[in-house]
Amino acid sequence: MAAAAMRSFSVVGSGIHRFLGLTGRCLDLECITSIRRCSNTSYTTYNDRDPAPLFFEDEVQVVLQRVTGMDIDRIFRRRQQEKKSTPPKYQFLTNEEVDEYMSEARVKAESLLQMPPVLKERQPINNILETNTSLQAHHTDKYVFADITFGVSDRNRTILNRTILVRETDGTLRSAWWEERDRINQTYNPRPGRNVVMPKLFNDENLKSALARQEYEFVLDRVCAQCEPDSSVYQRVCVCVYDALDTHHHHNTLYSTRHYGPMCFYLAWNKRIDSLLVSLIQEEKINTASDIVYLYQLIHKDCKSAKLNIEHTQHVEFIKGYIEEDCLQRAQVQLALQCYQDLQHQRQQHQHNVTNAHGL
Incomplete structure (x- = not known):
């Protein structure tokens, strides 16, 4: 706990950001946030078995890559995108140079064909840390405590990784739900192409x-x-x-x-x-x-x-x-x-x- 006490924490609320040390007193703050839980209902694709071990088997990966194919013209076709397309360049090349360019194109095509992993749906987070009745109805909104230390995994939620906690209006202190974690992580550690609010x-x-x-x-x-x-x-x-x-x-x-x-x-x-x-x-x-x-x-x-x-x-x-x-x-x-x-x-x-x- 002493090692974690020096890490940067942020409490989000009402447009105010305050950075505090991880101490027992950091829960009694005046800045509050209100983050609503995503209303999307759980939709389970893989019910009983975890597909990840099978999906990542070497033989399965070989078969999936083989059936996907590598149509260079289709992979590099013109597509609608926000960025302005660069005009094509025309060059006179020798056969050796053509082979070199085609080899580079195949390497790039392989990276573009990298498959997203198939995983089992993550389990909901229902981890209540404390219930303090003395804080009940103290505020009308919630506190969110977010560890914004650089270089910490967004997905882990233990005290030694990226901790995100929520203090409810009834005094309950709990770990943030996945939807809350995603929004807070995107706020402090934005990823390209990802929005804070679900599209x-x-x-x-x-x-x-x-x-x-x-x-x-x-x-x-x-x-x-x-x-x-x-x-x-x-x-x-x-x-x-x-x-x-x-x-x-x-x-x-x-x-x-x-x-x-x-x-x-x-x-x-x-x-x-x-x-x-x-x-x-x-x-x-x-x-x-x-x-x-x-x-x-x-x-x-x-x-x-x-x-x-x-x-x-x-x-x-x-x-x-x-x-x-x-x-x-x-x-x-x-x-x-x-x-x-x-x-x-x-x-x-x-x-x-x-x-x-x-x-x-």
Whole structure:
């Protein structure tokens, strides 16, 4: 406690900021704040199991990166943004210089495709430190005590890390709720692209409107900038976007973006890959479809199709094994795969006829 006594503390309230030492008397202050708890209800994406250990497995990461793809033109496409776009430069280059520039572009593309982590929703903070009835009704607002020491983690809340406490009007001293912590941290340690007040975009009505305009990537980028990946708002928004993509078969909208892998993981986790498989097979991405089934088996290791001992490099047979054992929309996926096989057979037959016609 003595070591922590020299750390900088701020008490926020009524537009006044006072910096105090961490002592027992720092709770009796005249400056008060009123911070309302976020009204968003908890929306749990991952109920019983923590997805993080599976998501960060090496094999799962390899599969997710492979299905995401790397379309350079799509990654560096022109996008709407607040910053003014710089005009393109045209240069005459040798083949060696072109290869060098392409290598640099691939490195930058890999950084742009870095996936946001998939985490379990954080648990609410309900840590009451003290109830002092002598302070009851002493003020009409609350005190917020925030440790603003430089270089301390915003997410930790122990006394040795960033402490944020709230004194309620009834005299209760408690740890700040997550929503309060986010606002105070953004006030004293602002992060680029993040607002103190939650954007109205994430309200149900505005979110539905944005999804109706198919602004999926914009919404996901915005929530990644605004929220922590284990916050209830982040998980609720991501679920809404993923469900809209799956319902309208717009999975390809996120292809070669940092959000494609987490979307595939979410669908595989919830055993809802059938619609995605149909889309991939219709686009003749049979390798990617096989990888999605493989991802499904990595997450659900006890599924029936995982016991068939079919190598996932045998793409068609591997998908057929999933259709027979685990598929929920068997007719749709089976029809898409049959059409793909018929198309491949017709192409082979056409190529054979052309070869014979030319006497080759």
